[in-house]
Amino acid sequence: MSQAGLVVRAWANRGIAQLDQGPLVPFHFPRRLIRPLPGDRIMLDAQDSLIEVLPRKNEFGRGDARGRFRAVAANLDRAVIVIAPEPAPSPDLIHRYLAGAAIHGIEALVVVNKADLALPETGPFADLKDLDALGYRIVHTRCKPAADLAELPDLLGTGASLLTGQSGVGKTSLLNALIPDLDERTGALSQVTGKGTHTTTTATVYPVSENAVIIDTPGVWEYSLWAMPPAELQRGFPEFAPHAARCRFRDCRHDSEPGCAVRVAAENGEIPASRHAAWLRLLAEQRRLQR
Template sequence: MSGQARVVARFGAELILRTESGELLRAVSRRNLVKHGPAHLRAAVCGDYVRFEPGDGDKAVAVALQPRRNVLVRPDHRGRPHAGAANIDQVLIVIAPLPTPDWGIIDRYLTAVAALPATPLLIVNKSDLLEASDARLIADTEALYGGLGYPVLRTSAKNGEGIETLRERLRGHTSLLVGQSGVGKSSLTRALDPGLEVRVGELSALSGEGRHTTTVAHLYALSSGGDLIDSPGVRDFAPYQPTADDLAAGFPEIAECAHDCRFHDCRHRAEPGCAVKAAAEAGRIPPSRLRSFLELEGNSA
């Protein structure tokens, strides 16, 4: 058996593939599916399409990597570039009343999404748990990012708020689910597709890695249509060495103001005549956004 398949998960040199007929296969991968380019982009990752051929025993062999539309690259624990998922249409950034939303993490996600590029969707999950103490921060978060043009959706796995809207949004697309640990990603996926637990169990049994593997991204076919990539929960996130164009795309309101700075190479820190600082002081640019921009600019390529 040979043909094209999509990478559902990767465990070292081993892959779980989904064929065009929907069958799941175990496979081994050739060392470098792409001969040229950075080392971290030569191996197949979750969401990739590969060509495969029969191998020895019960495993197929991935022999070639198909061209990618995009690939999400982030630093690993040593600061080296690491490819995590590919061929992504949209990224669902999940926040919740607890843990408290961190605007810096949201901004880093949005910059990474802009660099792909892909379409972002900010999801305020566990909306049924909102109390007076949470409501102001959540409302401020929705107002901030909604005001910048980012779509925002409230969801609740408990009472069903927003679930059907989100299900329709996912249909026909490959969506990446990201967010801090504890924001309710698992309950959200179960609400979207109650039968997903069975397929998660099948995948875990096939991989031999166990049901509680939390360090590997998995791609799941939703019964309502579309593919969902569930990434490990993270406490922090940053795109890998964002370029000036990435920052401009991730912070369009800052990029627009920067055209009016006195110096074309203004870094918006201590330079005189900085239109960005003036806009922040006047309340036209939220201080949290400028802080996030300056932090990422310091890590840029």
């Protein structure tokens, strides 16, 4: 008899699944053949061995050191990109994350955590108003001294939400604020590493309610994209599409080509100049990744 479940965590050749009818169970899988991700729907046999990973609706991931796509989690309804004044994001971190989500058809929202600290007006923080104008949801939160999550609980009230961002921006703090009794609920799962810090080491699914989960992920120092053709990267800048249709060349890179409608739109302010500039930087970055 087989049993259906949700992958809560998977590493090396082992995982933990939440059975639809029953408890959390450990399971094994042959890593050579199959790599389940947190958020995957799976079938286990009566001995809790993995039989099948059901088809994914999407995957969120990042580029590895060799420019290959590495999936982090599956079946997401949204990616929550967490930034903070400290540690400050690099200029393109948010643009890369937004592109990484959009390319895989995953809605993204930006959480600016540590609202108790002054928000710098420079660097990537200056781009937030442009992102807001494009329709991206920007939510300001804090977990200290007293938590203030603004509209975040409502926004994450259904479906699967992935918390992603640099190490130390407060993803796990937000998780704890969103699920106040998390420790009691997940005592067996909680991990503490040395030095009194609680750096997250493995992406893990946490239940919020009957119909909502949050996936906490280990922070990265820098989020990288993977090597991809320019047409794929452009899916990460969906606001370009109506203009790109009017570029003279079908394979226009929206750089210095004659008749580029995207560049004209950026010059006219129809699309934010900051997004066009980010596009050119990510395109240049791609040339390095392709090597």
